[in-house]
Amino acid sequence: MLCSSQHLHAHARARNPSIRQHVPCRLLQLSLRKKQLCPSLRLQCLTSANSRKSACATTACSQATAAVQPAGTQKACTYDVIALGNLCLDIFVSVPELPSTEVHSRQKLLSQLTASPPSRAAWEVGGNTNFMIAAARLGMQVAPIGHLGPDEYGQYIKDVLQREGVHEVRPLIGLEHLDDSLKQTLLCFVLVAPDSAHSFCSRYDFGPWPLLPGVTTMPPPAWQALQDTRAVYLNGCLFDELPSDMVLSVLLQAKNNGAVICFDPGPRSWVLSSGSRRQTLDALLDLSDIVVMTEEEALAVTGQAGAQAAAQWVLNRPESSTQWSIVKQGSSGSVLCSRQPPAVYNQSALQVPVGDTVGCGDSFAAAIVLGYIRGYDIPATMALANAVGAATAMGTGAGTNVASAQTVLHLLSNASAASTENNGNGGNKQNGKAMLSDQAYGNAAALQILQDSLTPSYGKSASAS
Numbered sequence: 001m002l003c004s005s006q007h008l009h010a011h012a013r014a015r016n017p018s019i020r021q022h023v024p025c026r027l028l029q030l031s032l033r034k035k036q037l038c039p040s041l042r043l044q045c046l047t048s049a050n051s052r053k054s055a056c057a058t059t060a061c062s063q064a065t066a067a068v069q070p071a072g073t074q075k076a077c078t079y080d081v082i083a084l085g086n087l088c089l090d091i092f093v094s095v096p097e098l099p100s101t102e103v104h105s106r107q108k109l110l111s112q113l114t115a116s117p118p119s120r121a122a123w124e125v126g127g128n129t130n131f132m133i134a135a136a137r138l139g140m141q142v143a144p145i146g147h148l149g150p151d152e153y154g155q156y157i158k159d160v161l162q163r164e165g166v167h168e169v170r171p172l173i174g175l176e177h178l179d180d181s182l183k184q185t186l187l188c189f190v191l192v193a194p195d196s197a198h199s200f201c202s203r204y205d206f207g208p209w210p211l212l213p214g215v216t217t218m219p220p221p222a223w224q225a226l227q228d229t230r231a232v233y234l235n236g237c238l239f240d241e242l243p244s245d246m247v248l249s250v251l252l253q254a255k256n257n258g259a260v261i262c263f264d265p266g267p268r269s270w271v272l273s274s275g276s277r278r279q280t281l282d283a284l285l286d287l288s289d290i291v292v293m294t295e296e297e298a299l300a301v302t303g304q305a306g307a308q309a310a311a312q313w314v315l316n317r318p319e320s321s322t323q324w325s326i327v328k329q330g331s332s333g334s335v336l337c338s339r340q341p342p343a344v345y346n347q348s349a350l351q352v353p354v355g356d357t358v359g360c361g362d363s364f365a366a367a368i369v370l371g372y373i374r375g376y377d378i379p380a381t382m383a384l385a386n387a388v389g390a391a392t393a394m395g396t397g398a399g400t401n402v403a404s405a406q407t408v409l410h411l412l413s414n415a416s417a418a419s420t421e422n423n424g425n426g427g428n429k430q431n432g433k434a435m436l437s438d439q440a441y442g443n444a445a446a447l448q449i450l451q452d453s454l455t456p457s458y459g460k461s462a463s464a465s
Helices: 005-015 025-033 039-046 103-115 129-137 152-163 220-226 244-256 266-272 275-287 295-302 307-316 360-373 378-393 405-424 438-453 458-464
Strands: 081-084 087-094 123-127 142-146 187-192 198-202 231-235 260-264 290-294 324-328 334-338 343-347
Touching (some): 087 152, 123 129, 123 152, 123 187, 231 360, 295 307, 307 334, 334 378
Parallel strands (some): 081 142, 081 231
Antiparallel strands (some): 187 198, 324 334, 334 343
16 A cells, blocks of 8 residues: 555655654655655655555565665756767668778768768768757757757758757857868768668768867857756767867866766777777776766777676776766666665666667666756666667667657556566565565656656756755
8 A cells, every 4th residue: 555645754754864844745756866765665755646556555665775876966957968079960871782891992982972962851860869859858958069060961950959859059169160171060871781781981980080170178158058067978979079188178177067977988989998099988987977888888898798797897997986887788688886885786678679779878878867867766767768778779760760758658657567567466575565676666666757857847846956
């Protein structure tokens, strides 16, 4: 049976003696975000008094410990997250077979494609726009800082982001400083063979690096945005665009101003892991609060075989400030290692029909950032990220084809109902009472979190909390 608000208050007061007076059940959701309630009671706070079935009559605490979010992330800002760099347009091109990997032939192909690109029917926003669109659809306030040329490609990206509710792009370069090499938006050609195999061809592959030469400082509008955000998200492609020392300096100042740094090395993991860029990679790993990688990327970055070993390696670095280190394992789920308290959490994957996996990792990261900056615990955050990634995998392509909120809600609703049924059938018991597992709690809590996030008034109150 669900607790009344008085019952919830008693449990909250037991865990936090500073709670002296009775408060409505709804107000105890603040305790959920601050981790002052056990998993069962957190779920009961999140669940309405009439949704008895989804709560599964749970009164026992979850066996696994939900890691506590470090203090200091509740920062009142205009933006929940800034996506830094990597603004590009994906252009899909059907080819009879994938081209050779030989550098000269691919450079020639890039020149040919750039000279006469396909029509708009083949265009889709790419790069960090995958993350931004997913984050906006989850109810976050998102703004990009990046470079778009004064051309039709740049205008196309601006129009799409505006329709998706993403804030205006803050430019990395003032128009008065643009030379001919910077007057075109970065294009990434996605080459698709008849068997659906694909590869990419863009200036990111060939340089010269940095792709945005002469940028040594942030323009004032970009700086103002970085001082007014709770988080900054970037991937490894940023180091192809800007000088490494500038990137690290910008991120350090944002972090000192209270922003959470989330880093996803992405497909550039192999390039960053060797040669002169390795020092930059190590510095960024240590600076980041959240590191998210695939298992293949993690092997390249850490040299450690196995998701948990790789995630733990990031935390164990002597100068590391990382709080959450996450390794994605595709259909096998994902693993998160946390610093405080030390914990390992394994998230099972949702079983869904897969269209393709393009953009799944970016979508996953958007949900991780939401959970972290709003102070939700690991099971709830990982369940949400898991569902967002799965919803993206059900479609084809990324950009505007990433997860919709309705699809994520549907997946979480089904997963929560299935978890409730499994628990109700006696899957886990303690002293004869049904016990909610962390996975079951996570699915139900993530469902309520997303419903709250999509409430028009919630984003503003959460940002100010």
